[in-house]
Amino acid sequence: MPMWHVHYPKGVYDAADRRALSTRITELYHERVKLPKFYVSVAFHEFDPEHFFVGGEPAERFVRIWIDQIARQNADPERQRRWMVMLNDWLSAFLADRGLNWEIHIDNTPTDFWTIDGYLPPPYGSEDEQRWLAENKSSELLGR
């Protein structure tokens, strides 16, 4: 976690865009939240406008981003709003700057209903997490 689903109309993002956008999203969490990079998953779903409708109309130039993440310091509404504003700015090269319409929402999911490679991820700021961050992979937890 986080896990992002990016739904976009055919042709709006090519392979290089997808890679660049996933890197940009990963950097956000890595730099701002100090999460291990491998925590961040981004799935791209290309659609044909006759399979995706906004307001009942086929979506020709509309990108829809759906995110599930673990609640951390984000429970406060004001913090959530600031995060969203920052997020839209962070991704502007892929959204606003391309003359698209787009919508983003995030859901918080329970911390304890989450595993990576069978591990319950270590507590935020723990030594275990520091090691996962440095090595960019999961490993046996030492419980500290």
Place this chain on the structure above:
Amino acid sequence: MPMWHVHYPKGVYDAADRRALSTRITELYHERVKLPKFYVSVAFHEFDPEHFFVGGEPAERFVRIWIDQIARQNADPERQRRWMVMLNDWLSAFLADRGLNWEIHIDNTPTDFWTIDGYLPPPYGSEDEQRWLAENKSSELLGR
């Protein structure tokens, strides 16, 4: 928001059905909840029954609807149940009347983790929302 994902077996809905169903869903929120039409996104995901299982069996005649929406007046359980009953009735031409099996669930997601075109959508009933509703598109918020 709301955002609907409609998972259906190949052949159950054609292009005209998809458009009609997305229009029907949009009208629900527009007429009953007075939401701007462009708030409503509907993604159709056609599956091959060998990629979708119900109770361990390939799903030949099963439609699965997965919805994320912002909690408004819906936090009360009794209201939620009434909404679900109404919703099933509203969509009967696409579900019950076709002899399908189907399942629907809705998740409430945080109000403040949501943007459209980079804007934090205006408060329910505000002048800004009235304008978005009338114009069926986002525009600079005036904060009233």
Place this chain on the structure above:
Amino acid sequence: MPMWHVHYPKGVYDAADRRALSTRITELYHERVKLPKFYVSVAFHEFDPEHFFVGGEPAERFVRIWIDQIARQNADPERQRRWMVMLNDWLSAFLADRGLNWEIHIDNTPTDFWTIDGYLPPPYGSEDEQRWLAENKSSELLGR
């Protein structure tokens, strides 16, 4: 409910694997939680690694499982952690034993925002639920 989405790289699961994994998931809820089998939906989404990134890198050997379920006895964090440990063990033949990396998360969604075949599913342990369980299909609710 539960509803599982299994995102996997092309070639990692074939048709027999998908069927076996969906059966295994169904048995989990049927045997451990005594849910009717038809409550369990599993959607498989095969991806090309150039459409799915982990830490900004194409996901070659990574399976991502995303689950929405109704909260039952699972609200306690310790119970949630135990459930996750058990779940990873239960599915090891499809995950750990294949040398994959994988991530799983579950979200709890509101009990009263859920219908099957237009019915609000009967209360846990009710006679109605016992009948649905025995017959493995929905039927008119008797309210007991």
